Amino acid sequence: MKEKKIAAVVGIFLGLVFIISMFFLIKIYGTSSMKEGSYAKIYQKGRFVKKISMEEETTFIIEGKHGKYNKVQVKDGAIGIVEASCPDFLCGKMGFLSKGPIPITCLPNELVIEIYNEGEGAQNTYNNSNENKEAGVNEQEEIDGVVY
Amino acid sequence: MNTNIKKLTTLSMFTAVALTIFVIESYFPPLVPISGVKMGLANVVTLLVFILYNKKDSFTVLMLRIVLAGIITGQAVGFFYSLAGGIACFLVMAFFYKVFKGKYIVLISMLGAIFHNLGQIAVAFLILKSAGVFFYLPVLMISGLVTGFFTGSVAYGLSKRLKKLGFTG
Numbered sequence: 001m002k003e004k005k006i007a008a009v010v011g012i013f014l015g016l017v018f019i020i021s022m023f024f025l026i027k028i029y030g031t032s033s034m035k036e037g038s039y040a041k042i043y044q045k046g047r048f049v050k051k052i053s054m055e056e057e058t059t060f061i062i063e064g065k066h067g068k069y070n071k072v073q074v075k076d077g078a079i080g081i082v083e084a085s086c087p088d089f090l091c092g093k094m095g096f097l098s099k100g101p102i103p104i105t106c107l108p109n110e111l112v113i114e115i116y117n118e119g120e121g122a123q124n125t126y127n128n129s130n131e132n133k134e135a136g137v138n139e140q141e142e143i144d145g146v147v148y
Numbered sequence: 149m150n151t152n153i154k155k156l157t158t159l160s161m162f163t164a165v166a167l168t169i170f171v172i173e174s175y176f177p178p179l180v181p182i183s184g185v186k187m188g189l190a191n192v193v194t195l196l197v198f199i200l201y202n203k204k205d206s207f208t209v210l211m212l213r214i215v216l217a218g219i220i221t222g223q224a225v226g227f228f229y230s231l232a233g234g235i236a237c238f239l240v241m242a243f244f245y246k247v248f249k250g251k252y253i254v255l256i257s258m259l260g261a262i263f264h265n266l267g268q269i270a271v272a273f274l275i276l277k278s279a280g281v282f283f284y285l286p287v288l289m290i291s292g293l294v295t296g297f298f299t300g301s302v303a304y305g306l307s308k309r310l311k312k313l314g315f316t317g
Contacts, residue, residue, distance in 0.1 A: 007252045010244070014258055018293055021286040028283055046277025087223070088174075093181035103280035105272070107183045108225050112278040 028102060040079045042072065043112040054079060054098065054115070068109045079113060081106065158315065159197065159205055166193035166213040171220060182284055184229075184268050185291045188261060188299055191237065195257055195303035199250070200315050203242050210234050225275070229268050236267030253307075257300025262292035 042050045042062060049062060052074055059073045059082070070091065071083035080096035084106060091106035097115060104113040170190040179185060190213060198206035214234050218227035241260040248256065265288040272281040 003248050003251055006247055007255060010252075010255050010259065014255070014262075014293060017262060017289055021289040023286075025286040025290065028286065043276070043278055045275070087221075088178070088183075090178060090181055090183050093178065095181070101280065102283045103278060105183060105276065105278075105281065105284075107229065107272065107276075108223060110225065110275055112276050112280060114278065114280050 038117055040074070040113050040115045043114070045110045052079070062109075062111060064109050064111075070106055070109055070111050072113070079115065080104065081113075084109065155201075155205075159201070159209055162193050162197050163209050163212045163216070166190045166209060167216050167220070169193065170213060170217045174221065180287065180291070182287055183272075184265055184284065184288050186295070188264065188295045189302075191257070191260065191264070192299045192303045192306070194234075194238065195241070195253065195260075195300065196307055196310070198241065198245060199253065199303065199307040200310060203245075207238060210238055228275070229271050232267040232271040233264040234267075236270075237261065237264035239263075253304040254297060254300035257303060258293055258296035261296025261299065262289055265289065265292040 038055070039051060039053050041048060042052070044062060044064065050060075052058070054074060054077050056074050057076075059071065062070045062072060064070075064085075068085045069083075070081050070085070073080055073082045073096075075096065076098075078096035078098040080094070081091040081104060084091055086106055086108035088108070091104055091109075091111065094104050097104060097113075100115040100117065103115070105111065167190075169192070173187060173189055176186075193213070194206055194210045197209045211234075214227065214230045217230065218224070237260040240263040241256050244252075244256045244259055269281055269285060269288060272284075273279065
């Protein structure tokens with residue numbers, strides 16, 4: 001009998017997880033919370049690598065160690081990965097994004113592209129730690145490489 | 149001695165099955181273009197060994213599968229995601245298996261799946277140091293509930309049939 005009660009609680013918990021996830025899913029993907037991003041920031045292994053305006057039309061390669069690379073393209077106000085060394089190419093399958101807050105990530109190459117909206121400051125306001133890292137990036141010189 | 153050999157070969161077979169499922173699954177095209185959203189079919193074997201044998205054997209099969217999959221696919225980063233997800237999932241399943249005294253396998257599997265994905269998000273945050281990964285959380289929770297339900301049902305059904313065939317330890 002005791003297990004039945006716990007099972008009911010677990011069932012309710014799972015139901016709540018579903019409802020809350022659905023709520024945030026609609027909120028995140030819903031058009032109302034999405035804003036046109038005006039610039040993107042690229043991070044590699046948690047380190048800031050590059051800031052790029054979304055109005056530009058360019059293609060560049062972010063290089064990593066051991067021949068890892070991601071070819072990033074900015075086109076028509078959207079950013080996406082067109083070519084990469086990772087085996088699953090999930091980063092490229094995410095397509096071209098023009099809005100935040102969902103980032104483009106490439107787990108095997110440890111690359112993150114975050115899209116921000118200018119004027120509003122950082123759209124992802126929680127990301128203060130990364131902002132600080134950006135300031136110290138020149139001293140570190142640990143970026144694996146950006147090739148045009 | 150005789151029973152030990154039988155158990156050893158059976159568990160080796162389960163490891164091979166889990167590994168095969170894991171590697172084949174990685175070749176499947178993703179349903180949603182987000183890392184971490186996958187069926188997690190290899191967890192059927194973890195659960196199955198848990199039900200048919202015990203906690204320790206299940207953990208051994210899980211660890212062997214993750215290490216061997218890491219070597220075969222050659223993905224160092226993927227290895228850490230699998231490890232974190234696998235351990236988080238296992239601990240939660242082991243706890244609730246004890247609480248439920250072996251009942252409600254589907255619920256246990258669903259809990260395991262969502263904690264597997266939570267573990268992976270945690271590692272993603274540690275490696276990428278980007279809080280942006282938390283925006284994937286709702287998708288991963290829902291996919292965990294769906295795949296956990298599926299793998300749990302499969303493991304439950306299989307365990308009943310395999311018990312009849314004498315796969316118990």
